[in-house]
Amino acid sequence: MxxxxxxxxxxxxxxxxxxxxxxxxxxxxxxxxxxxxxxxxxxxxxxxxxxxxxxxxxxxxxxxxxxxxxxxxxxxxxxxxxxxxxxxxxxxxxxxxxxxxxxxxxxxxxxxxxxxxxxxxxxxxxxxxxxxxxxxxxxxxxxxxxxxxxxxxxxxxxxxxxxxxxxxxxxxxxxxxxxxxxxxxxxxxxxxxxxxxxxxxxxxxxxxxxxxxxxxxxxxxxxxxxxxxxxxxxxxxxxxxxxxxxxxxxxxxxxxxxxxxxxxxxxxxxxxxxxxxxxxxxxxxxxxxxxxxxxxxxxxxxxxxxxxxxxxxxxxxxxxxxxxxxxxxxxxxxxxxxxxxxxxxxEGVAEGGAARILAAGYDMDNMKARAFVESEMPLPAAPDADTRAALDVLATRLVLSANQVAGLLRSAVRFALFSAGASVKLDWELLSVTREKLWEGTEARFYALILARPPDASGQWLHHLRDVALHIFDEAAPLLPENGSAAPRISRARRGLLFALAGFGKEGTELFVTLELVAPTPKARKKGKAA
Structure with a gap:
């Protein structure tokens, strides 16, 4: 046997x-x-x-x-x-x-x-x-x-x-x-x-x-x-x-x-x-x-x-x-x-740096295996309960804010590429790719920030999110001469994304609240018009 x-x-x-x-x-x-x-x-x-x-x-x-x-x-x-x-x-x-x-x-x-x-x-x-x-x-x-x-x-x-x-x-x-x-x-x-x-x-x-x-x-x-x-x-x-x-x-x-x-x-x-x-x-x-x-x-x-x-x-x-x-x-x-x-x-028994998490499994679509995925990510150690709590709060803040920016980016690309009456699902492949690119483009900085935990981590993270999101937007909706008829729409979409990433509007305010940053104060209006 x-x-x-x-x-x-x-x-x-x-x-x-x-x-x-x-x-x-x-x-x-x-x-x-x-x-x-x-x-x-x-x-x-x-x-x-x-x-x-x-x-x-x-x-x-x-x-x-x-x-x-x-x-x-x-x-x-x-x-x-x-x-x-x-x-x-x-x-x-x-x-x-x-x-x-x-x-x-x-x-x-x-x-x-x-x-x-x-x-x-x-x-x-x-x-x-x-x-x-x-x-x-x-x-x-x-x-x-x-x-x-x-x-x-x-x-x-x-x-x-x-x-x-x-x-x-x-x-x-x-x-x-x-x-x-x-x-x-x-x-x-x-x-x-x-x-x-x-x-x-x-x-x-x-x-x-x-x-x-x-x-x-x-x-x-x-x-x-x-x-x-x-x-x-x-x-x-x-x-x-x-x-x-x-x-x-x-x-x-x-x-x-x-x-x-x-x-x-x-x-x-x-x-x-x-x-x-x-x-x-x-x-x-x-x-x-x-x-x-x-x-x-x-x-x-x-x-x-x-x-x-x-x-x-x-x-x-x-x-x-x-x-x-x-x-x-x-x-x-x-x-x-x-x-x-x-x-x-x-975790206190181990020496030699941060542990890691190995995450793996089949991505299944009912009976069909679409892929076998496998990834590792750092698992930072903390010397005491207070440090652990601060680490977890920071990691939560960074992940939630990245998810907000991924949503803003996807909406901006959709607005730039399609007219107002177009019927486009938000999970359409191009729009999904923009979200994936944002996650991929910010992953290394996420790990660097939670391992180093600098005092201005939220500010650094927002700056990085803004740079990556605008770069992805410009790739997905380039302002080129052949896009002449769509140029105004692309410009408005990019400006709206930039304003939200700067903390303006409802979405921008929510983003800054998540990051615990002080949102900018809108300028006062004069005679019924924007100053």
């Missing part, structure tokens, strides 16, 4: 540049001489899901009982033998093949037509796309067979982030393609420290009777007929957030006469995974919106259901600071618990 706790299957990179496959318990091996520093999967989604898998494994089998225990693990990591002992009671849940329960696979030997193994890859074209011959950018037939290590990672990625899959095929516990945020400690951390930074505390150890409520493949599937849902505490342990199984899947294994290379990694294996079978009506997860330690959450309005955050077009940047790093002012957007825990309790 291929067991994910006892087999060496996790591809890693050591600080020396040496590549190897290790057991999860060997993560702490050679920490002083040649530590593991990264996962070495050839796909970005496998790498992020692999980090999730390891954090979830430690959260389930070796979680610290409190901050003191966590700090001890940071400074004095457990050796591989201790981790093997901690993982041993859970090994029966991590066999990928064999006659007993199979990792993340339905207990029944499902009767269904086999699907190509590459359809476990979230971006792979589906049956409808292939029938219509529209797989133009992501072609079919790239992966015919996988080794068991790659198949295990593909299965975990798919079950954890499962997108919509047609009638009865459920999305993942956090919906299709959730946002994943991981704290990256400062300096050159080992992979152990990257994982341990995100493992939540758990004062109550897992009992054997909890296993079937944590690992759903150890029990008959709670299918979704008659509206049945799987909810934390009601019929599932909260730790199932790491091990959700929304799809009823069985992998197909073929024994080989001689080891053959995996189509993804090239690693030889004597068993090849060639396909999988699926049946509909798997677990319907409900009420898990703010349970997962690595996923931010939000509400549409106060009192509404809490939902997990998902990546959107445009990627991840500082505009998402409110919700990824700290709560939005209305508390409707909240960072992942791992990020909050690091900032509140754990």
């Amino acid at each position: 291929f067991n994910l706790l006892t087999s060496a299957w996790v591809p890693v990179l050591r600080r020396s540049g040496h590549r190897a496959c290790i057991r999860p318990a060997e993560l702490t091996e050679y920490l002083d001489s040649d530590p593991v520093i990264a996962l070495d999967w050839p796909r970005a989604d496998f790498r992020i899901a692999g980090l999730e898998f390891l954090v979830g494994l430690f959260a389930t089998a070796a979680a610290p009982a409190g901050h003191r225990a966590w700090r001890d693990g940071w400074y004095d990591p457990p050796p591989p033998a201790a981790l093997d002992a901690a993982f041993a009671p859970f090994a029966h849940a991590f066999s990928l093949d064999g006659d007993g329960p199979r990792f993340l696979q339905d207990r029944e030997d499902l009767v269904s037509d086999a699907e190509p193994i590459e359809r476990l890859l979230i971006e792979a074209p589906g049956a409808s796309t292939i029938r219509q011959n529209t797989d133009l950018l992501v072609r079919r037939g790239r992966v015919a067979g996988l080794g068991r290590a790659s198949a295990a990672m593909a299965l975990y990625t798919f079950q954890s982030w499962a997108p919509a899959g047609g009638a009865g095929n459920r999305t993942g516990l956090r919906g299709g393609g959730p946002m994943v945020t991981l704290v990256q400690p400062p300096g050159r951390p080992s992979l152990w420290h990257q994982i341990w930074a995100n493992v939540p505390d758990s004062p109550e150890p897992v009992e054997p009777e909890d296993h079937s409520r944590i690992f759903p493949w150890l029990a008959p599937t709670l299918t979704s007929e008659s509206g049945r849902a799987v909810s934390p505490e009601a019929n599932a342990h909260p730790l199932q957030c790491w091990w959700g199984m929304p799809r009823r899947i069985r992998l197909n294994f073929a024994d080989l006469d001689a080891p053959a290379p995996c189509d993804l990694t090239g690693t030889p294996d004597s068993v090849r995974v060639t396909g999988w079978r699926q049946r509909p009506r798997g677990a319907n997860y409900a009420g898990w919106g703010d349970i997962h330690p690595l996923t931010p959450s939000y509400q549409v309005k106060a009192g509404a259901e809490v939902l997990p955050l998902h990546p959107q077009p445009g990627g991840v940047g500082y505009r998402h600071w409110l919700g990824l790093v700290l709560c939005s002012p209305d508390s409707l957007r909240r960072p992942a618990p791992a990020v909050t825990r690091w900032r509140d309790v754990r």
